[in-house]
Amino acid sequence: GAGVSQSPSNKVTEKGKDVELRCDPISGHTALYWYRQSLGQGLEFLIYFQGNSAPDKSGLPSDRFSAERTGGSVSTLTIQRTQQEDSAVYLCASSLEGRGMVYEQYFGPGTRLTVT
């Protein structure tokens, strides 16, 4: 079946502009995660949507970052007033979830963001 998809695959933007990154999770996966992969920081957790519960936003680096998930499926990560340090590969992952269970996460190909 189809995996996690992300768009765009590459995004170049000027410092100060806003960007939106999109993630389509695997059908039926109710948990969705955003991570960031950068040279200086490795792979970092950003935000986690779990079913109908409030998202875990504990990894968002500043209030310029926000994310939403519409209809329990597609998610959009928005970065406002981009800075050069926001340049990274933004990864989305999805998984099943269930009471008392742990499931593996499936990753998308990522969006490479370059802020000039």
Add this chain to the structure above:
Amino acid sequence: AQSVSQHNHHVILSEAASLELGCNYSYGGTVNLFWYVQYPGQHLQLLLKYFSGDPLVKGIKGFEAEFIKSKFSFNLRKPSVQWSDTAEYFCAVNGGLTGGGNKLTFGTGTQLKVEL
């Protein structure tokens, strides 16, 4: 907060050599452990996972890992590497339902190069 240490940042091996990549984590509670691999130009893929039970887990492509609770370790091994194993390897941990949920904390990664 959880942390994951991968001691080897770059490893170069000849084909048929044995591989062991170290991974230590800090969280003292119940953990779920993962090794992910990222082949050149590809997205993160799950190699293997440990949730409970037999501490020696086998994954794809001949990889295995051993969970040693007393050492907080989850080292990755392969008895005989191939050129196609050239990739970056990431160890990851989550605390499951009692330790921060399903968000993953990653190590900094180990770049493996296998020479012919």
